[in-house]
Amino acid sequence: MRIAETQIQEQNSLLINDHKKSFEQLAEKLDKKNVDISLILERLKDFQIAIPSWALGQGGTRFGRFSVGGEPANLEQKIEDIGLLHTLNASSGSISLHIPWDIPDDAEKIKSLADSLNIKFDAVNSNTFQDQPGQELSYKFGSLSHTDPAVRKQAINHNIEVIRYGELLGSKSITVWLADGASFPGQQNFRKAYQCTLGSLEEIYQALPEGWRVFVEYKPFEPAFYSTVINDWGTSFLLASKLGDKAYTLVDLGHHLPNANIEQIVAILMLQGKLGGFHFNDSKYADDDLTVGSIKPYQLFLIFNELVEGMHYSDSKPELAWMIDASHNVKDPLEDLLQSVEAVKLAYARALIIDREKLWQCQEENDVVMVQELLQDAFRTDVRPLLAEARLQNGAVIDPVGAFRSLKVRDRLIEERGAGSAATGL
Numbered sequence: 001m002r003i004a005e006t007q008i009q010e011q012n013s014l015l016i017n018d019h020k021k022s023f024e025q026l027a028e029k030l031d032k033k034n035v036d037i038s039l040i041l042e043r044l045k046d047f048q049i050a051i052p053s054w055a056l057g058q059g060g061t062r063f064g065r066f067s068v069g070g071e072p073a074n075l076e077q078k079i080e081d082i083g084l085l086h087t088l089n090a091s092s093g094s095i096s097l098h099i100p101w102d103i104p105d106d107a108e109k110i111k112s113l114a115d116s117l118n119i120k121f122d123a124v125n126s127n128t129f130q131d132q133p134g135q136e137l138s139y140k141f142g143s144l145s146h147t148d149p150a151v152r153k154q155a156i157n158h159n160i161e162v163i164r165y166g167e168l169l170g171s172k173s174i175t176v177w178l179a180d181g182a183s184f185p186g187q188q189n190f191r192k193a194y195q196c197t198l199g200s201l202e203e204i205y206q207a208l209p210e211g212w213r214v215f216v217e218y219k220p221f222e223p224a225f226y227s228t229v230i231n232d233w234g235t236s237f238l239l240a241s242k243l244g245d246k247a248y249t250l251v252d253l254g255h256h257l258p259n260a261n262i263e264q265i266v267a268i269l270m271l272q273g274k275l276g277g278f279h280f281n282d283s284k285y286a287d288d289d290l291t292v293g294s295i296k297p298y299q300l301f302l303i304f305n306e307l308v309e310g311m312h313y314s315d316s317k318p319e320l321a322w323m324i325d326a327s328h329n330v331k332d333p334l335e336d337l338l339q340s341v342e343a344v345k346l347a348y349a350r351a352l353i354i355d356r357e358k359l360w361q362c363q364e365e366n367d368v369v370m371v372q373e374l375l376q377d378a379f380r381t382d383v384r385p386l387l388a389e390a391r392l393q394n395g396a397v398i399d400p401v402g403a404f405r406s407l408k409v410r411d412r413l414i415e416e417r418g419a420g421s422a423a424t425g426l
């Protein structure tokens, strides 16, 4: 299904008067604080967050999965779903493919479908955390770090194959996340596992096409319960540094131990020019994959405060790959993605309105109270009208979740695809 332009206009016509009033009020308030609203609107309009191909179906836990119905059954339908999101919010203009769950059998056809919906191909993702049907050697005891060179070779070749698929579609980066680790003390030789991983990554690095980058993602635990080979940002940074200037660290919000200061990690990685990408989600306990901003919106804002400083106020202008990396076990996945993208943009907008010159001055003067005033004034500002205005100017809807419901998108998808249609993925 596709949403027609007339439907968007109809949706917006119901809300436009109220929106204009609240936008004008906010603009007046920000104007008094010397905030350049048109610049912020341009930045919000340009901001695109990739949707992973595995997030369009109902997520689940290891205990169960409860389908929402009408899920995309193939890659074409997944791209169509992202097209729906992008039509509604004008911020979901790219897809991050997971191989082998979403192998493009006919790359040209897939590419032209994506083009017709204004969707680009972001980082591709490899999978050596589970065995695929017919796979020769098992990843039960690791992949790129495995003690057996034949298993490592199989995993390296898989990553290179993923790069080849990405090349066909116009991707420019690959994200490597390893489940490799140990569940019991003594199971794995830490030094050997690290060295094997570095050696394997070097081979993948050598296979990177011109203009490509590799992102090394880290995670402290799960599925391994005792140790993980690439367990923290330090290990990822070390590997990326040894690999070379086409290798970067990728930060996934859920991949930290409780209370880790993620904003500080982000700041230092950006300072070193080694932050490559970001996976957004939220969590209460561990890697819960909850909707972005649903638990700790202030942390997300503080992270964006550092991202904005690194992106817009430093000499290096990093090209960051943004992606939602969440699962939605009880929500409609498309509604959840709309909420997640909105939460990311809210944090970005709030960070953009911080009076940065004043913040730096207060930091220099150790005016701790005023620093908090500045940050929390931005955080407590309701910037939703800015986001709505950016969408409006981009030809999207004022209220994405409201429009999704009122246009009965899920019902129509169930009608088209059937209640039993299920997506591949976790």
Ligand SMILES: [Mn+2]
Pocket (backbone or CB within 6 Å): 177, 217, 252, 279, 325
């Ligand atoms: Mn991730």
